[in-house]
Amino acid sequence: MKTLRVPEATVTRLSIYSRFLERLDKNGISNVSSGEIAEGVGVSPAQVRKDLAYFGEFGTRGVGYNVQDLMRYTLKILGLNRHWSLVVVGAGNLGFALSTYHGFNIRNFNIVGVFDSDITKIGKRIGNLEVLSLDHFPQLVQEHDVHIGIIAVPPQGAQEVADLMIKSGLGAILNFAPVALNVPDKTEVRNVDLSVKLEILTFNLALRSAQSL
Amino acid sequence: MKTLRVPEATVTRLSIYSRFLERLDKNGISNVSSGEIAEGVGVSPAQVRKDLAYFGEFGTRGVGYNVQDLMRYTLKILGLNRHWSLVVVGAGNLGFALSTYHGFNIRNFNIVGVFDSDITKIGKRIGNLEVLSLDHFPQLVQEHDVHIGIIAVPPQGAQEVADLMIKSGLGAILNFAPVALNVPDKTEVRNVDLSVKLEILTFNLALRSAQSL
DNA sequence: GACTGTGAAGCCATTCACAGCT
DNA sequence: AGCTGTGAATGGCTTCACAGTC
Numbered sequence: 001m002k003t004l005r006v007p008e009a010t011v012t013r014l015s016i017y018s019r020f021l022e023r024l025d026k027n028g029i030s031n032v033s034s035g036e037i038a039e040g041v042g043v044s045p046a047q048v049r050k051d052l053a054y055f056g057e058f059g060t061r062g063v064g065y066n067v068q069d070l071m072r073y074t075l076k077i078l079g080l081n082r083h084w085s086l087v088v089v090g091a092g093n094l095g096f097a098l099s100t101y102h103g104f105n106i107r108n109f110n111i112v113g114v115f116d117s118d119i120t121k122i123g124k125r126i127g128n129l130e131v132l133s134l135d136h137f138p139q140l141v142q143e144h145d146v147h148i149g150i151i152a153v154p155p156q157g158a159q160e161v162a163d164l165m166i167k168s169g170l171g172a173i174l175n176f177a178p179v180a181l182n183v184p185d186k187t188e189v190r191n192v193d194l195s196v197k198l199e200i201l202t203f204n205l206a207l208r209s210a211q212s213l
Numbered sequence: 214m215k216t217l218r219v220p221e222a223t224v225t226r227l228s229i230y231s232r233f234l235e236r237l238d239k240n241g242i243s244n245v246s247s248g249e250i251a252e253g254v255g256v257s258p259a260q261v262r263k264d265l266a267y268f269g270e271f272g273t274r275g276v277g278y279n280v281q282d283l284m285r286y287t288l289k290i291l292g293l294n295r296h297w298s299l300v301v302v303g304a305g306n307l308g309f310a311l312s313t314y315h316g317f318n319i320r321n322f323n324i325v326g327v328f329d330s331d332i333t334k335i336g337k338r339i340g341n342l343e344v345l346s347l348d349h350f351p352q353l354v355q356e357h358d359v360h361i362g363i364i365a366v367p368p369q370g371a372q373e374v375a376d377l378m379i380k381s382g383l384g385a386i387l388n389f390a391p392v393a394l395n396v397p398d399k400t401e402v403r404n405v406d407l408s409v410k411l412e413i414l415t416f417n418l419a420l421r422s423a424q425s426l
Numbered sequence: 427g428a429c430t431g432t433g434a435a436g437c438c439a440t441t442c443a444c445a446g447c448t
Numbered sequence: 449a450g451c452t453g454t455g456a457a458t459g460g461c462t463t464c465a466c467a468g469t470c
Contacts, residue, residue, distance in 0.1 A: 007439060008413065015412040019391060033451065042393040045451095046441055053453060061447040061452040078412045079419025086411075097310035098407070102367075103391060107408050148414055154315075171421070172414040178232060178316060180255040188417045190410045194311070195320050197403045198299075199228040199291045200221065201361055201385040204401045206292025208384070220461060246429065258429095259463055266431060274430040274469040 010051045011078070016041050017048065018074035019107075024067045033064040084109050085144045087170075089161045090152030091116040091124065091131045094176060098152055099126045112144045113137075117157070138168040148172045155179045162189075223264045224291070229254050230261065231287035232320075237280045246277040297322050298357045300383075302374045303365030304329040304337065304344045307389060311365055312339045325357045326350075330370070351381040361385045368392045375402075 020040050024032055034048040052058055052070075055077050059065040075081055088099050091114050098104075099114050114131050116122060124131045132140070140146070149165040151158050151173060158177035165173055172188040175181055178196075181189055233253050237245055247261040265271055265283075268290050272278045288294055301312050304327050311317075312327050327344050329335060337344045345353070353359070362378040364371050364386060371390035378386055385401040388394055391409075394402055 009439070011413050011416050012409055014416075015409040016391075016393075016406070019408070035451085040393065044441070046443095047439095049452065050440075050454085057453070059452050062450050063448065064451065077416070077419075079415035080412065084411075084415055093310040093313050097306040100306050101407060103408050104411070107412070109408075109411060147418055148411065172418055174410055174414060178229075180229075180253065188414050190413055192405065192407070192410055193229070194314060194405065195232070195316050195322075196225055196228040197387055197405055198297075198317070198322060198361065199293065199320070200224050200403055201387060201401050202292035202297055203224050203227075203290070205360055205385055206290075222461070248429085257463070259465095260461095262430065263432085263462075270431070272430050275428050276470065277429065 006054050010054060013041070013043060013047070013051050014074055015078055017051070018071060018078060018080070021067055021071035021074060025071055030067050031064050032067050032070070034059070036064075080108050082108070084148060085112045085146045086110065086148050086150060087113040087115065087137070087141060087144075087146050088150045088152055089115045089134070089137075089165075090150075090157075090176075091118070091121045091126065092152065095150075095152035096126055098150055098176075099129065112146060113140045116153075134164065137164060141168045141170065146170065148174065151175045151177050151181075153177060219267050223267060226254070226256060226260070226264050227287055228291055230264070231284060231291060231293070234280055234284035234287060238284055243280050244277050245280050245283070247272070249277075293321050295321070297361060298325045298359045299323065299361050299363060300326040300328065300350070300354060300357075300359050301363045301365055302328045302347070302350075302378075303363075303367075303370075303389075304331070304334045304339065305365065308363075308365035309339055311363055311389075312342065325359065326353045329366075347377065350377060354381045354383065359383065361387065364388045364390050364394075366390060 017037055020037060034045040037048045038045040055073070058070050058073055086104070086109055088095050088111055095114060099111050104111065111129065114126050114129050115134050115137055116131050117134055121131050122133050147170060149170045151161050153161055155177045158175065158179050159181060162173060162181045162183055166183060166187055171186070173181065173183070175189055175191045178193050183189055230250055233250060247258040250261045251258040268286070271283050271286055299317070299322055301308050301324060308327060312324050317324065324342065327339050327342050328347050328350055329344050330347055334344050335346050360383060362383045364374050366374055368390045371388065371392050372394060375386060375388070375394045375396055379396060379400055384399070386394065386396070388402055388404045391406050396402055
């Protein structure tokens with residue numbers, strides 16, 4: 001088997017390209033060059049071409065790329081030629097925001113369950129869902145063929161939730177809790193750490209004011 | 214002047230180390246080795262030492278690092294030896310969640326203003342803040358000496374908000390809108406793109422099921 | 427003996443530059 | 449002439465391996 005080794009940064013940009021292409025398509029633009037994509041998303045043209053080259057030849061020399069075709073290819077590569085059901089654990093403010101985040105729907109993601117261990121939150125309505133006790137977690141995951149879970153609980157509870165997710169058969173976790181999760185190799189985990197991003201900003205601001213002394 | 218060129222990945226990890234060290238400190242642990250830090254946050258021991266080496270020598274050979282000292286150093290490096298006032302633009306679900314996110318307070322970040330252009334949201338209470346019209350934006354930024362703004366509006370409005378932030382004197386932006394912002398070089402921007410992270414997961418899940426055919 | 431600090435090596439991602447096609 | 453596709457060159461981050469210190 002040809003083992004496709006693609007840099008994660010490339011996958012990240014592919015996701016961004018695909019959204020940009022959707023925008024072009026919606027605006028009725030049918031052809032685009034690597035330079036225009038680069039301009040639109042803030043990378044170099046060579047980078048765009050190299051990224052796409054990992055997956056095939058999608059363009060026409062001298063002309064560029066067909067927007068609709070390339071859009072479909074990128075979506076397919078990202079696995080977005082199907083629906084994905086998601087579950088969210090944690091019905092606090094962040095969990096609520098994620099459960100109702102419109103950006104997910106647009107990209108074919110569907111939240112099918114929201115869970116919390118806090119008895120005061122169970123039964124609460126979020127959109128057309130009801131917050132459930134974690135007792136129902138494994139069953140709902142099975143019924144809806146869920147593969148991805150989102151963790152939006154405080155750090156102390158995150159590992160326990162991850163364990164439950166893995167035991168219930170999820171293959172991928174998006175973790176918003178600021179802790180390193182311990183999971184088997186086969187489980188894909190990506191962290192979104194809100195404070196870290198802010199601290200990159202403060203680092204740079206602090207550096208800058210130190211330099212101007 | 215010695216120009217300190219530090220990889221962004223190093224800054225990211227520094228932020229993670231510092232939080233881990235806070236946890237150790239809270240648990241009364243006073244000494245730690247690079248191996249223990251590595252274990253705790255999921256990187257290699259050499260990486261930990263290399264990262265710290267960008268900023269000085271903080272350990273004792275044969276012994277390790279003093280937790281409290283190293284914690285303070287890392288916080289200082291990240292610019293967290295002071296308070297930072299933040300403003301959030303966008304009082305939708307995401308803006309609301311960010312405005313009330315406890316993780317920010319813990320790290321010395323303080324949300325001092327939440328704004329929206331939607332007249333139905335203005336006046337709404339979020340914690341002890343009131344959602345304000347953008348008319349008040351420049352004034353509040355000045356009064357509270359704000360340097361960092363968070364964008365939590367739909368993609369169409371993001372660039373306009375960024376322009377206002379820059380005109381009002383902010384030096385750094387954390388952008389949750391899934392678009393590339395156009396800003397002058399001096400303005401620091403970092404993007405948090407929720408869909409992108411999910412799509413890295415679907416990419417890997419799709420890849421995996423393709424490989425097992 | 428244990429663990430840090432660091433030059434060197436290795437590895438990976440990005441950029442360059444140009445051949446190839448329309 | 450214009451733009452893609454790609455091998456080669458570059459640059460940057462991570463890992464290695466060991467000298468230095470307690």
